[in-house]
Amino acid sequence: MTLDPPWQPPPWELDPSQPLYAQIAHRIRVEIAALRLGRGTRLPSVRDLAARLRVTPNTVMRAYAELEQDGLLETFRGQGTFVARDERLAHRARKRIATQALEHVRRVAADLGMELEELLRLGADSEGGAEEDVCGGGM
């Protein structure tokens, strides 16, 4: 069996004021949930990803370990780390991300004392040129 070259992430900009392993795990989780990273895809070795992102190998190991715990990644000794073959896990992650996003929007709506529908309508209405309206005309 020959292995395809591993997937290469885009050069992510990481926020230096947030835990790096969590950001890397999150980016990979989103790639899998978006189904851009298909099941069975090989991930870069810890060494390669660490060098590419200029983080420590321990940081990448911790990100991979977290995703393995979630079942999204599988590591086979001597072969590397792969996206889990069971695609239901990717769909579950997709659903969880959507749920979390919705929860967040609901909280914002509640903070503003709005119904969710009202918030979405207001947001869509004021897309582009929102600033001027909200600032009461400005200059």
Add this chain to the structure above:
Amino acid sequence: MFAAVECDDVCMTAGGRPILRGVTFRVEKGEMVGVLGPNGAGKTTLFRAIAGIGLPDRGRIRVFGESPSWRTLVHTALMPERGHLPKWLTAADWLTHARRLYPDWDERAEKRLADEFEIRLDGWISKLSRGEAVRLALVTCLARRAPLVLLDEPFTGIDLVSREAIASAIVRECSGAGRTVLVATHDVREFESLFDRVLFIGQGRLVADESADSIRARGQSVAARYREVFAK
């Protein structure tokens, strides 16, 4: 299991002046640790002591469980802040010499690094710019298989693009073999993501010893924490 580096109440003086005043810390194997502090904080003295070049007046240092001496030199690759590469040689001559000098020399790593750092092999060492000299010193340090790597201010006088290439090379050359890396610097820009842990050293004292992610978990970058620690 021995730690890669253990310092216990290390005190050192130079010309009667205290340089290190009771420094205690421990670095585990495979960690990448930033030793951060302003110029004159004692970082270079500390590295020399860990490398077995200087002897503490008080306290104890252990490198993989051994007292630093000529015997532990085989475990330790030190890149000094001001390298003293022989100026009368070309880069190629120097690398040929280093190949014979160090029993743990990895010729493939040497080629890979010399290529990546665009070392002009036929250039005289006396004619190298600060950036080129640092890159050649880094090749010399990283081409060895030493399990402990000490880099003293490897980023000074280097432009951003080279800084990024150097950071990538340090990670790549040091990760596969599970090497332990200590980097002393007063300039954390672009490199703060290279550290698992940071030791803040000011006026010869260990001011703080923190995991980089515990700093970030508070919503603070290592650079911001550095400013906070040394603001006064």
